[in-house]
Amino acid sequence: MTITQLHYVLAVAEHKNFTRAAQKVFVTQPTLSMQIQKLEEELDVLIFDRGKKPIELTETGKKIVTQARNIVNESDRIQDIVDQQKGYIGGAFRLGIIPTVMPTLLPMFINNFIKKYPKVKLQIEELHTEAIIEKLKEGHLDAAIAATPLNIEGIKENALYYEPFVGYIPPSHRLHHEYKIDVKDLDIDDILLLQDGHCFKDGIINLCKTVKSSEAEHFRLQSGSFETLIKLSNEGLGMTLLPYLHTLDLFENDKSNLKMFKDPVPAREVSLIYNRSELKMQIIDAMRKVIASVVKGAIAFQNVEIISPTQQKNKKELQF
Structure with missing residues (x-):
C-alpha cells in the first residue's frame, strides 16, 4: 500500500469517475486504474462498485476512504513540519x-x-x-472564513473580528426616526432577508426569534444580494439588516438610512x-495576522452580543 494509491482512491471517490480522477492527479487513466486494482487485490476487497453509474463506494470502501484521508493528511504534515522549521510560508493554499x-x-x-507573502499561491x-464544512472535512480546502460559532466536530475556529448588525431603515419605515434601534422593536415580517443558504439570514432569524411578529404578512422577499435588499428597502418595501463592513461603501444618501443598535449591539x-489536523498553520497564522491588522482600524465596537448562525447567543467584549 502506498500514499500515491491512497491519493488515487480519494480522487476517484471525489469525482466518481476514473477518467476525471486521473486528470485531477495528472496520470493516465490506465495507470490510476491499475494502481487502485493492485490496492484492492492487496486488501482482498472492492473499494468501488464499478457497475454503478456514476461509480460508487462500497460500504467497506467508505470506511477505507475515511481512513485514507486521515493517512494522506498526516503524510502531508511531514512537509508541513519541515516548512515550519525552515520558517517557509509558501505553496498552494485553498481558501473558502x-x-x-x-x-x-x-x-x-x-x-x-500577497505583497507580504508572495510565495503563497x-x-x-x-x-x-x-x-x-464539507470541503474542509474532505481536504479540498485548507481554511475558510465564515460566521461562527459553528461547533462542528473536527473543525477549529479562530475568531478574527466581531461585526455588528446595522439597520437599514428608509424614511417611510416606522423606525426611521429612532436615534438607535432596539432588538425588541424588530418585526421579522417587515425585514427583507437574504435567500436560503446565507448564514447572515439565519443570524437575523435567530436575532428575531424572541420578538413577536405581526400576524399579517403582507410582503416577503428573499434576495441573493444586499444591493437588491437596499434598493427594495428604498422603494418602501421594508427595512433590512446589513453587516457593518458592508455599510462603509454605501452612497452618502443611503448612509443616512443607517441605524445602529442599542448596547449590547448584536453582531x-x-x-x-x-x-483539526492543522495543516499549513504557518499560512493560517499569517493570514490571521494580516486580516486582524486591517480590520482593527475598521471595527472598533465593544460590548457586542454574538448572534450565532446556529442557535446560540454569547456576550463578548471586543478588545483590539
Missing part, C-alpha cells in the same frame, strides 16, 4: 469565504497578504457555509476555520 464576507473583507486584506472560492463572529 462565505458570500456575505467575500466582497467586503477580501479587498481589505488581499493586496497586503492563493486559490479562493466563494462558498456557503455548508459547502465549506456576528467572523472566524478563520480549518481542519
